Amino acid sequence: MGNRIKNITERTLHKGWATLSEIFFDYKMSAGNWTHKRRESYNRGDGATILLYNKEKGTVILVKQFRVSAYLNQHKTGFIIEACAGMLDDDSPETCIIREVEEETGYKLPKVTKLFDAYSSPGALTEKLHYFVGEYTSEMKVSSGGGVETEQEDIEIIEMPFKTALQGIETGEIADAKTIILLQYLQINNLV
Ligand SMILES: Nc1nc2c(ncn2[C@@H]2O[C@H](COP(=O)(O)OP(=O)(O)O[C@H]3O[C@H](CO)[C@@H](O)[C@H](O)[C@@H]3O)[C@@H](O)[C@H]2O)c(=O)[nH]1
Numbered sequence: 317m318g319n320r321i322k323n324i325t326e327r328t329l330h331k332g333w334a335t336l337s338e339i340f341f342d343y344k345m346s347a348g349n350w351t352h353k354r355r356e357s358y359n360r361g362d363g364a365t366i367l368l369y370n371k372e373k374g375t376v377i378l379v380k381q382f383r384v385s386a387y388l389n390q391h392k393t394g395f396i397i398e399a400c401a402g403m404l405d406d407d408s409p410e411t412c413i414i415r416e417v418e419e420e421t422g423y424k425l426p427k428v429t430k431l432f433d434a435y436s437s438p439g440a441l442t443e444k445l446h447y448f449v450g451e452y453t454s455e456m457k458v459s460s461g462g463g464v465e466t467e468q469e470d471i472e473i474i475e476m477p478f479k480t481a482l483q484g485i486e487t488g489e490i491a492d493a494k495t496i497i498l499l500q501y502l503q504i505n506n507l508v
């Protein structure tokens with residue numbers, strides 16, 4: 317196919333908590349002619365997410381927090397039920413997710429299993445999300461969780477039957493893409 321992208325330039329439109337950039341590049345169309353494109357791209361770094369499950373109890377642990385973007389886009393309450401997740405900052409995905417699980421849920425996991433990476437929304441975000449699953453037991457609960465207070469996090473921890481979570485996808489109570497992907501991964505692979 318040859319190189320179809322050249323002359324990429326980037327200009328920062330807004331640098332705040334994350335960075336919104338304007339990207340210009342030359343793009344060779346399938347027909348062979350070159351075009352000039354402009355795209356906006358939002359960069360808040362990469363992240364990691366994990367679904368905690370307990371096979372014996374048939375349960376999963378999810379977290380619930382207010383997400384203003386969903387609230388602005390028709391979610392009834394804005395309180396979204398999600399798999400635990402966090403931004404990598406300078407850590408490896410595995411170190412990040414073990415830290416986030418403890419901060420958000422209070423469980424300290426000795427081991428996690430990496431599944432795959434996926435771009436969260438490649439039309440608009442740079443973000444690549446690293447997906448994990450991990451088995452939890454009650455002995456792994458070391459603190460109350462709930463998030464980091466200095467970061468104003470206010471996270472509710474929800475332990476629920478795996479079947480109830482699957483039903484939540486059908487009813488719309490669970491409406492977060494990474495969470496649906498992970499629940500279906502457990503289902504397809506008969507892990508719970
Ligand atoms: N001040 C400020 N704080 C922010 C802003 N946006 C987020 N934060 C805060 O930054 C922290 C980020 O928390 P994390 O647990 O690291 O990330 P997350 O918000 O749960 O996001 C995770 O899931 C997302 C997918 O749903 C992923 O997009 C993301 O990469 C990460 O994995 C939270 O305290 C959040 O309130 C902002 O614009 N301003």
Ligand SMILES: [Mg+2]
Nearest residue numbers: 400401402420
């Ligand atoms: Mg988080």
